[in-house]
């Protein structure tokens with residue numbers, strides 16, 4: 001009679017030979033091997049089940065043989081698994097040389113206009129100015145009429161304005177020519193005090209050249225409250241210039257005209273490039289113009305539903321390109337919108 005333990009011993013000898021001889025680089029074949037020997041319904045599980053029927057005396061010797069057999073199967077599986085996993089990786093990346101250094105990725109740069117806009121906003125934030133935005137497609141009322149532009153004012157002319165559609169509810173629809181339209185929207189929506197900046201893109205129908213573009217960016221400011229005077233306007237803008245271009249930068253105001261401010265002025269600063277000695281930037285005058293400003297015309301306040309007897313205010317507006325030009329000496333306006341990476345890269349900054 002053949003004892004169970006003898007039968008098991010024979011089987012183990014046979015399977016051991018099979019395992020020792022087994023070799024593959026195929027993940028599929030290896031998986032079949034695993035299922036056959038180590039699976040939940042595999043050979044080893046079967047043998048262990050039969051082992052339960054072996055007599056206690058034989059269990060000790062056979063137990064050891066059985067454990068060794070199991071370890072052999074597991075070790076084989078692990079060794080081959082490593083090899084097949086590696087060869088699969090190599091097959092997937094056959095044209096990749098893993099010994100080459102990695103490709104670093106570059107951190108992008110902020111656009112110089114974005115840098116300057118942020119700097120302007122930060123300075124006025126310290127004076128309590130918030131930021132307001134409005135639509136780039138505007139109606140005649142918000143871009144012109146409410147701002148006291150007479151019907152026949154040349155600024156409404158087709159040459160300056162990109163008109164989109166004739167005769168909307170509030171007049172012809174156009175691309176806004178300045179962000180003063182946002183001031184109107186703000187004043188219409190509430191009551192003073194107002195203290196806000198309006199940054200944004202504006203459009204004018206101009207031939208594109210180094211010194212003119214069909215769109216550019218502005219930051220306008222508005223301050224309306226009781227007893228706001230021209231002295232407040234001067235002090236606010238003087239502070240702004242000291243913060244932006246450094247202490248000692250001089251300012252001067254020249255009388256000017258805007259339909260929506262009275263009195264109106266243009267503000268010059270001492271040339272930041274030559275410090276007033278005279279250079280190309282300031283056309284040898286020592287001064288460069290940076291913004292327009294004035295006291296909000298009472299008509300504009302009334303147009304927006306604000307009592308002009310009780311309230312007064314000032315407004316100012318500047319082109320961000322102009323300010324960036326003076327900061328970075330960018331001579332050609334077109335560079336701002338061409339997205340030439342060689343240009344943009346120069347303004348890499350640690351501020352993200």
Ligand code: PHE
Pocket residue numbers: 177178179180220221258261292293294315316317318
């Ligand atoms: N809106 C004017 C422009 O586009 C600038 C400005 C704003 C002037 C506010 C005075 C007051 O030129």
